[in-house]
Amino acid sequence: MKIQIVRPDESELDELRTHLDYTISETFKIEGVYESHYDEYIEEVEYQLKQIKKDLASNGSDEYFLIAKSDGKIVGTIGYGAPNSVIKKYHTDELGEIKAVYVNPLYQGKRIGSTLFESMILYLKSRHITHFVLDCGYSKSQSFWIKILGEPYLFMKDFYAEDSHHMIWESSVDNLL
Numbered sequence: 482m483k484i485q486i487v488r489p490d491e492s493e494l495d496e497l498r499t500h501l502d503y504t505i506s507e508t509f510k511i512e513g514v515y516e517s518h519y520d521e522y523i524e525e526v527e528y529q530l531k532q533i534k535k536d537l538a539s540n541g542s543d544e545y546f547l548i549a550k551s552d553g554k555i556v557g558t559i560g561y562g563a564p565n566s567v568i569k570k571y572h573t574d575e576l577g578e579i580k581a582v583y584v585n586p587l588y589q590g591k592r593i594g595s596t597l598f599e600s601m602i603l604y605l606k607s608r609h610i611t612h613f614v615l616d617c618g619y620s621k622s623q624s625f626w627i628k629i630l631g632e633p634y635l636f637m638k639d640f641y642a643e644d645s646h647h648m649i650w651e652s653s654v655d656n657l658l
């Protein structure tokens with residue numbers, strides 16, 4: 482399968498909404514929190530779309546997104562920009578955040594997530610950005626980040642509920658590729 486990593490375009494906002502809505506709702510279902518945290522799922526879709534619109538409005542200088550396409554269809558996203566409220570509250574607002582790493586469930590396990598991440602690291606290096614933060618509250622994906630970034634800088638035990646943790650990583654871009 483051929484994957485293209487490209488910048489988003491204004492004309493793709495509807496497709497990006499469909500992608501985020503499907504991927505985030507499925508992720509919440511897999512986590513078993515779709516019904517109990519329905520408002521948070523809607524909030525996350527709207528939040529990430531807002532970040533993409535900031536990217537489009539600033540031509541990538543406020544927020545910066547990359548999208549993965551397979552046969553012209555959007556199958557993954559990744560962003561970099563201002564940290565979210567949890568990172569700002571519990572860690573730092575001085576570093577940019579890698580965010581919105583969402584691969585369509587039908588396309589997961591095909592190296593799309595790691596390719597998007599590597600492309601973003603190349604972009605950060607090209608901008609001489611040396612460090613970033615990333616957080617993850619999805620239990621099924623935390624091991625993906627531990628594999629790439631090592632143990633989190635902050636392990637927030639029982640953050641959401643018993644046995645439902647939140648993790649924040651701070652990482653240098655060096656040695657990631």
Ligand SMILES: CC(C)(COP(=O)(O)OP(=O)(O)OC[C@H]1O[C@@H](n2cnc3c(N)ncnc32)[C@H](O)[C@@H]1OP(=O)(O)O)[C@@H](O)C(=O)NCCC(=O)NCCS
Pocket residue numbers: 508581582583584585588589590591592593594595596616617618619621622623624625628
């Ligand atoms: C987590 C996610 C981004 C991974 O993307 P992906 O395209 O499915 O993963 P890749 O195919 O690039 O996987 C790369 C490697 O990580 C491993 N991996 C993938 N998902 C993993 C997981 N959940 N836990 C542990 N390892 C995982 C793969 O086996 C592969 O290993 P290999 O290099 O030894 O072959 C994707 O599954 C996803 O979007 N999940 C739902 C949304 C989400 O949780 N996003 C993260 C927000 S913080």
